[in-house]
Amino acid sequence: MQPKIRALVFDMDGLLFDSEKVVQKSWYIAGERLGYPNVGDHIYHTLGFNVVRRSRYFRETFGEEFPVETFNQMTREIFYELKETEGVPKKPGVDELLSYAKEEGYLLAVATSSGEAYSRTLLKEGGIWDYFDAAVFGDMVTHAKPDPEIYLKACEKLGVKPSEAAALEDSPNGIRSAYAAGMYPIVIPDLVRPDEEIKSLSTWQCESLFDVISILKEK
Known part of the structure; x- marks a missing residue:
């Protein structure tokens, strides 16, 4: 039926x-700048998460010292730069x-x-x-x-x-x-x-x- x-x-x-590929690219770039290479690999584990749940995942994965607020702000800025230059x-x-x-x-x-x-x-x-x-x-x-x-x-x-x-x-x-x-x-x-x-x-x-x-x- x-x-x-x-x-x-x-x-x-x-x-x-x-857009997920653009987000992933912004994670790689921000992670490299902050000394956490290959952060973009972790997008596969966080698909569907909102920012609060994703932030918790980062702290659980990389430790409480992971600069979540800085990373989130940096990835937003990089995403919009990529959006303007490469499009979504x-x-x-x-x-x-x-x-x-x-x-x-x-x-x-x-x-x-x-x-x-x-x-x-x-x-x-x-x-x-x-x-x-x-x-x-x-x-x-x-x-x-x-x-x-x-x-x-x-x-x-x-x-x-x-x-x-x-x-x-x-x-x-x-x-x-x-x-x-x-x-x-x-x-x-x-x-x-x-x-x-x-x-x-x-x-x-x-x-x-x-x-x-x-x-x-x-x-």
Whole structure:
């Protein structure tokens, strides 16, 4: 039996935008400057974390002396420099999927672990902000992914039950979050390929956002 889906909730970094690679590059640069080489390797363990949870990870991994506040500020500045010089492109199929979903009457939301100011800027500059009926940002929740809080809030804002919504995610923690919320997780991998656990939690596995259009057309 095909699920009845009324809403689509999107992660942002690595899903709508090819931004995780830019973030990773900013981590490598900042880490080198601060004497912590290869910090960028750790992005694979923190995908889906908000800044509070990520800061805790850094201290647990590198020790309490790790200069979290300096690192966070430095990576923000480097990210925006890279954004201006190299750009942060949208992922293939973003415009097509959002346009199709809107035309078909789906409710749309963003549920991102990133902060509101950064997220609004990226979504508006990418020309896709107006597609969304609701948004929940990382600084609006107490518990980061894989906790389901952010997805439950997104469904609440849209006025739908989690069982009426699909969540589009690239990261393992995002898939875990959506599954725990009782939604239909769709995994579209970016930096990390899904392992057997993530495959088992995902209702659908796609290679691009174009594949999601095909899924919706079958419903």
